Amino acid sequence: PHGFVIFYFNILLSEMSMLLPKLLQKTNLISRLCSGFSGKDDWLKIHEVKKRKVKPPIDTLGFGKVFTDHMMTMKWTKKCGWEKPEIKPHGDLVIDPAATVIQYAQTIFEGTKAVRGVDGKVRMFRPKHNMARMNMSAARACLPQFDQKIVLEAIRKLILIDQDWVPDGEMTSLYIRPTMIGTEPCFGVRAAEEVLLFVILSPVGPYFKEFKPITLDCSLDFVRAWPGGTGYTKMGANYASNLYPMEVAKSRNCDVNAWMFGDDHQMTESGATNIFFLMETSSGVKELVTPPLDGLILPGITRQSIIELAPKHNLSVVEKPMPMDAIVCALKEGRLLEMFATGTAASVIPVGGLLYKGDRYQVPAPGDGVAAGFLREIQDVCSGIVESTWAVELEEWR
DSSP states (O other), rough: OOOHHHHHHHHHHHTGGGHHHHHHTTTOOOOOOOOSSSSSGGGOOEEESSSOOOOOOOOGGGSSOOOOEEEEEEETTTTEOOOEEEEEEEOOOOOOOBBBHHHHOOEEEEOEEEOOOSSSSSEEEEEEHHHHHHHHHHHTTTTTOHHHHHHHHHHHHHHHHTTGGGGSSSSSSEEEEEEEEEEEEEOOOSSOSSEEEEEEEEOOOSSSOOOOOOOEOSSOOOOOOOOOOOOSSSHHHHHHHHHHHHHHHHHTOOOEEEEETTTTTTTETTTTTTEEEEEEEEEEEEEEEEEESSSOOOOOHHHHHHHHGGGGGGGEEEEEBHHHHHHHHHTTTTOOEEEEEEEETTEEEEEEEEEEETEEEEEEOOTTSSSHHHHHHHHHHTSSSSSTTTEEETTTTO
């Protein structure tokens, strides 16, 4: 399983995401690719709303509470393959209560953003990476592979139709949520033969209202992932199992839980985000350390972006396990200079404290540290202040 994750994520990192379906097919993981698409104008069905919703004031935006006028859906059956994608008014789904998504949690999802830049243009952040990762998750969940180019173009059309919903406030964005679910009514424990892929959009404010350090509950009571499991995927079940540990963390006066693994209590992730440590070696060299992609953690898009930005800060990146004893020792010796979490929703957020075995540890969180620097760099790319191939302009992208 570890080799499976590393193999496909290496493809993602090399920007070869469009080759992933062919490679998966060679390993018999593709059940059916898109069929019936000619590449002509009739590949997409569009039904727009007759009356647009009233948009909320930007300063009232939460996270994922308000949705745009339209959504995109695309159905699949084992017999016929993928149907044409359809853009239609945002609305309820009609699903049989025996559907595999309800009975056995056969669902995966993605999360990415579109940001309105300082020049008024709307940009998506590295969307091909999300499509490749979604296909990787689908393979593990026994859901069908999809043509990434077609789905991404349908998403682009959807955002164009609803582009008035992209907010222009600081730290705001249009959150994009592609989701795939098993819809076949079936009590048999097997892969669904009917599937729905849909995409919904939500104008959002910052996930955390303030850029301030968070405290992690390094609890030994819960385990998120294990070798051979699904920790590297964006399965819905991975996040449902996170809800209770989050509530426990809050009851302990922490913001979120950290995930431990193994007898040496390796910190693998924090809540639903990846984790980084700015360390100073015994020889005085600064390193950016993050847990490896060994099948336990999600291959985050923001994580990968931080790794690629690190050399600009004269930081070498080391991917290795981080046991709690090593973290506590580095803190006591003054060699743990900074910690921060990364994810699409949270972007970059500093860690200022740890609760471990009943003891609380304060983590340095300088306001002008590397976390703040990385956050600013990613924001500058998304908003068009810094030109980058990571930011795909909506109008000009083909």
